[in-house]
Amino acid sequence: MSQSSSRHLEYAIKTIGQLPGIGRKSALRIALFLLKTKSSVLPELMEGLKGIRDHIQNCKTCHNLSDSDICGICSDHSRTRSTICIVESERDVMAIEDTGQYHGLYHVLGGIISPIDNVGPQDLNIPDLIDRLSTKEVSEVIMAISPTIEGETTIFYLSKLIKPYPVRISLIARGVSFGGELEYADGLTLGRSIVSRTTIEMTENA
Amino acid sequence: MSQSSSRHLEYAIKTIGQLPGIGRKSALRIALFLLKTKSSVLPELMEGLKGIRDHIQNCKTCHNLSDSDICGICSDHSRTRSTICIVESERDVMAIEDTGQYHGLYHVLGGIISPIDNVGPQDLNIPDLIDRLSTKEVSEVIMAISPTIEGETTIFYLSKLIKPYPVRISLIARGVSFGGELEYADGLTLGRSIVSRTTIEMTENA
Numbered sequence: 001m002s003q004s005s006s007r008h009l010e011y012a013i014k015t016i017g018q019l020p021g022i023g024r025k026s027a028l029r030i031a032l033f034l035l036k037t038k039s040s041v042l043p044e045l046m047e048g049l050k051g052i053r054d055h056i057q058n059c060k061t062c063h064n065l066s067d068s069d070i071c072g073i074c075s076d077h078s079r080t081r082s083t084i085c086i087v088e089s090e091r092d093v094m095a096i097e098d099t100g101q102y103h104g105l106y107h108v109l110g111g112i113i114s115p116i117d118n119v120g121p122q123d124l125n126i127p128d129l130i131d132r133l134s135t136k137e138v139s140e141v142i143m144a145i146s147p148t149i150e151g152e153t154t155i156f157y158l159s160k161l162i163k164p165y166p167v168r169i170s171l172i173a174r175g176v177s178f179g180g181e182l183e184y185a186d187g188l189t190l191g192r193s194i195v196s197r198t199t200i201e202m203t204e205n206a
Numbered sequence: 207m208s209q210s211s212s213r214h215l216e217y218a219i220k221t222i223g224q225l226p227g228i229g230r231k232s233a234l235r236i237a238l239f240l241l242k243t244k245s246s247v248l249p250e251l252m253e254g255l256k257g258i259r260d261h262i263q264n265c266k267t268c269h270n271l272s273d274s275d276i277c278g279i280c281s282d283h284s285r286t287r288s289t290i291c292i293v294e295s296e297r298d299v300m301a302i303e304d305t306g307q308y309h310g311l312y313h314v315l316g317g318i319i320s321p322i323d324n325v326g327p328q329d330l331n332i333p334d335l336i337d338r339l340s341t342k343e344v345s346e347v348i349m350a351i352s353p354t355i356e357g358e359t360t361i362f363y364l365s366k367l368i369k370p371y372p373v374r375i376s377l378i379a380r381g382v383s384f385g386g387e388l389e390y391a392d393g394l395t396l397g398r399s400i401v402s403r404t405t406i407e408m409t410e411n412a
Contacts, residue, residue: 005278005299006271008257015254018247019236022228030225032297034258035271041224046255048221051214052240053248065212065241072211091238093211 009035061132063108063125065090073097073106080104082139084132086158088112088146096144104142107132113157114150121157129158133165140168147174215241267338269314269331271296279303279312286310288345290338292364294318294352302350310348313338318351318360327363335364339371346374353380 009031017027034042058064059071066072073079073093083104087093093106109124132138141162145151159169175193176185185193215237223233240248264270265277272278279285279299289310293299299312315330338344347368351357365375381399382391391399 005265006262006273008261008273009271012254012258015247015251018250020239021232021235026227028297028300029227031258033226034255035262038259041221042255042259044224045221046252046259048218049240049248049252049255052218052237053244053252055214056212056241059211065215067212067214091234094234 058108061128062106063110063128064093064106081137083142084129084138084140085142085144086129087144088151088154092144104140109145109154112145112148112150112154114153124154126158126161130161133162133167136166138165138167140170142170142172144172264314267334268312269316269334270299270312287343289348290335290344290346291348291350292335293350294357294360298350310346315351315360318354318356319363320356320359330360332364332367336367339368339373342372344371344373346376348376348378350378 012031012034013024013027016022016030017024019027022030034045055067056065057067057069059066059074060069061074062071064071064073080103084107085096085102085104086107086109087096088109088111090108093108096102096106107125107129109126109129111119111124113119113121113124133141143155143158145155155171162169174189175196176182176189182190218237218240219230219233222228222236223230225233228236240251261273262271263273263275265272265280266275267280268277270277270279286309290313291302291308291310292313292315293302294315294317296314299314302308302312313331313335315332315335317325317330319325319327319330339347349361349364351361361377368375380395381402382388382395388396
């Protein structure tokens with residue numbers, strides 16, 4: 001699309017177009033939509049952005065996103081406080097919370113070890129994790145980190161670091177996806193899932 | 207994706223998700239991106255949105271988007287002032303400007319006649335168009351309106367209204383797209399393009 005006759009519209013399109021996944025055509029569409037909703041969506045959006053700018057911080061305990069010093073999960077005393085699930089990012093916390101299958105605490109690393117991207121252990125929230133393990137409140141640490149090369153490196157590094165502490169270190173299960181067709185599973189996953197096969201426990205009634 | 211542990215992040219995701227073409231997952235991605243670019247992209251975006259809120263208006267002559275009372279096209283005296291191209295929206299102005307093939311003025315209707323959407327002639331910028339024709343400066347009016355049922359209705363209505371004025375009324379050419387394969391053209395377009403065929407003028411040298 002071409003230049004607009006409004007310099008302000010041009011600037012708005014340029015700034016909207018900087019957002020991930022939004023090209024110039026979508027940016028134009030969004031800008032014109034906001035122009036039409038000047039008194040409804042636009043002020044709400046500006047309020048939302050101000051919230052991001054002024055109010056969101058990282059939880060001082062687990063580094064998850066929070067509106068206060070300690071996040072809602074860390075301050076929820078109905079959760080299992082003896083289990084810490086280590087994840088790469090806030091997004092992983094949301095994804096796991098979404099499953100409704102986990103009721104312990106989290107620790108957000110803020111990245112994974114990746115020499116190519118120049119991310120080393122010193123760039124991650126590891127000292128705070130060790131502090132948490134030193135309190136003896138924790139009995140299990142779950143590694144919920146992506147099974148990529150960088151993820152495996154991070155898991156290996158952390159496992160060595162955690163080993164001296166009296167906690168069980170576990171890993172989320174890996175294998176073929178539920179509901180997925182075997183023939184479409186990638187070879188590595190399928191191969192590993194055969195190696196890591198589990199025994200089916202048959203009860204008398206089955 | 208699930209609820210976040212930050213109420214402010216939740217609100218931001220909700221407001222971003224109101225934008226056209228952006229679902230909850232994209233909204234989350236954008237919100238986290240803005241959180242990471244708090245000191246670069248976020249302030250620029252807020253500045254851009256303020257521009258939309260405070261500075262963009264409609265040109266008093268042609269109703270195109272403008273930063274001032276009269277838009278850059280209407281105030282550009284190097285353009286052919288005797289030709290007015292009637293379009294539905296500001297987007298069409300941009301698309302036509304982008305071709306670089308038109309050097310006259312525009313008139314933005316702000317919609318097309320559509321009884322289903324409850325849009326009648328009284329909702330469009332038609333009185334101003336008639337005023338412009340009354341100045342006798344104009345010798346041609348080009349209808350650059352989509353060849354849909356609503357578009358054709360609008361063209362028919364406007365043509366009747368403009369007929370008393372001493373101007374030539376023209377219509378942008380319709381037919382098969384340049385570079386398109388005939389077999390993929392829709393039947394209506396192909397049929398009309400045969401009916402509206404033009405003679406190839408052979409010069410002696412051809």
